[in-house]
Amino acid sequence: MKSYKLAFVGFGNVGQALARLFLRKKAELAQRYHIAVTTVGIATGRHGTAVDPDGIDLERALALMDGGAALDDLSRQPVEGDILAFIRSSGAEVLFENSPVNYKTGQPAIDHLRVALERGMHAITANKGPVVHAYQELSRLAAANGVGFRFESTVMDGAPIFSLFREALPGARLLSLRGILNSTTNLILGRMERGDTFKQAVAYAQQIGIAETDPSGDIDGWDAAIKVSALASVLMGLPLTPDQVSRVGIRHIGPKDVTRAAEEGKRWKLVCSARRVGESVEARVAPEQVPSTSPLYSVEGTSSIVEFETDVLGPLSIVEANPGPDTTAYGLFADFLNLVQG
Numbered sequence: 001m002k003s004y005k006l007a008f009v010g011f012g013n014v015g016q017a018l019a020r021l022f023l024r025k026k027a028e029l030a031q032r033y034h035i036a037v038t039t040v041g042i043a044t045g046r047h048g049t050a051v052d053p054d055g056i057d058l059e060r061a062l063a064l065m066d067g068g069a070a071l072d073d074l075s076r077q078p079v080e081g082d083i084l085a086f087i088r089s090s091g092a093e094v095l096f097e098n099s100p101v102n103y104k105t106g107q108p109a110i111d112h113l114r115v116a117l118e119r120g121m122h123a124i125t126a127n128k129g130p131v132v133h134a135y136q137e138l139s140r141l142a143a144a145n146g147v148g149f150r151f152e153s154t155v156m157d158g159a160p161i162f163s164l165f166r167e168a169l170p171g172a173r174l175l176s177l178r179g180i181l182n183s184t185t186n187l188i189l190g191r192m193e194r195g196d197t198f199k200q201a202v203a204y205a206q207q208i209g210i211a212e213t214d215p216s217g218d219i220d221g222w223d224a225a226i227k228v229s230a231l232a233s234v235l236m237g238l239p240l241t242p243d244q245v246s247r248v249g250i251r252h253i254g255p256k257d258v259t260r261a262a263e264e265g266k267r268w269k270l271v272c273s274a275r276r277v278g279e280s281v282e283a284r285v286a287p288e289q290v291p292s293t294s295p296l297y298s299v300e301g302t303s304s305i306v307e308f309e310t311d312v313l314g315p316l317s318i319v320e321a322n323p324g325p326d327t328t329a330y331g332l333f334a335d336f337l338n339l340v341q342g
């Protein structure tokens with residue numbers, strides 16, 4: 001049995017879903033993969049930090065978080081210093097970084113991942129910021145330290161996008177991509193088709209926990225732009241930041257526009273696209289009226305889709321239905337298994 005020590009930075013929706021997945025898959029990891037894991041540290045923003053070299057009881061950590069309590073009581077030793085000191089002293093072999101995204105700079109997650117990689121830990125994240133702002137640097141650092149930097153969950157949660165090109169499509173050159181990558185706006189546009197005003201649709205998305213209190217990151221296309229940037233930077237090898245993506249959100253679309261499109265057999269969708277042009281990339285996020293012949297037309301609610309055009313295959317689409325923290329957690333879990341199995 002091979003044993004791995006894990007540390008979590010960020011223990012919100014995704015971090016907790018990942019902890020539940022490790023608990024649920026414990027027997028399968030042991031029997032099928034001969035792998036055991038021990039969580040030696042968990043650090044949060046406002047819910048404290050826990051360190052225990054012998055292993056934190058994840059059930060207790062989840063129960064504490066459920067009750068809104070801090071994690072400090074789980075610590076077997078004093079926790080000193082900031083999050084970077086926590087990572088350095090954790091003794092972990094794998095860091096899961098799931099702190100909130102910073103669209104503009106990728107920080108502080110980049111620093112968290114950098115320190116982990118420098119310490120010889122595998123670094124796995126669902127945070128898009130470090131991928132668009134530091135993909136090349138972190139990948140080089142990982143290679144120099146003989147470890148891995150993985151981020152499957154940053155786009156379309158647990159669906160295999162980055163690993164598809166890394167593992168299953170060797171030698172394929174990505175020419176362009178097109179898709180719906182933001183769940184909140186797709187849900188809002190769908191609600192407006194059923195009669196909601198824009199405001200009501202946003203309120204519904206907030207009520208079910210899909211949209212944040214300040215939904216502008218989704219509505220103004222920033223989340224979609226950062227995902228297009230991540231895909232272009234990694235899969236096309238052409239560094240692209242969200243501010244380089246031509247971006248229009250959905251604020252100006254109202255129920256009348258949605259009804260008019262429906263009368264013409266079309267649906268409004270916030271479409272993301274990127275196209276290789278020589279040694280650069282043209283990327284765009286903008287609402288479009290898609291016809292019923294488009295694979296994007298029937299993508300409902302919070303589901304997403306991406307269609308790839310490569311130099312070797314015909315159009316290749318991946319659709320993910322009903323994503324959430326549990327599917328995001330699976331992407332992190334898959335990254336972990338893929339890394340430790342070499």
Ligand SMILES: NC(=O)c1ccc[n+]([C@@H]2O[C@H](COP(=O)([O-])OP(=O)(O)OC[C@H]3O[C@@H](n4cnc5c(N)ncnc54)[C@H](OP(=O)(O)O)[C@@H]3O)[C@@H](O)[C@H]2O)c1
Nearest residue numbers: 010011012013014044045046047099100101126127324325
């Ligand atoms: N939710 C999804 O399904 C999903 C899907 C794909 C990608 N992601 C990405 O996954 C990451 C986590 O998402 P989430 O939904 O789990 O967010 P969340 O529920 O807000 O949790 C964020 C966690 O990070 C902690 N945190 C905040 N600031 C920190 C800092 N400076 N250093 C260390 N920890 C800090 C928070 O602690 P406190 O709460 O104690 O402050 C909390 O534990 C984000 O980058 C997000 O974009 C999420």
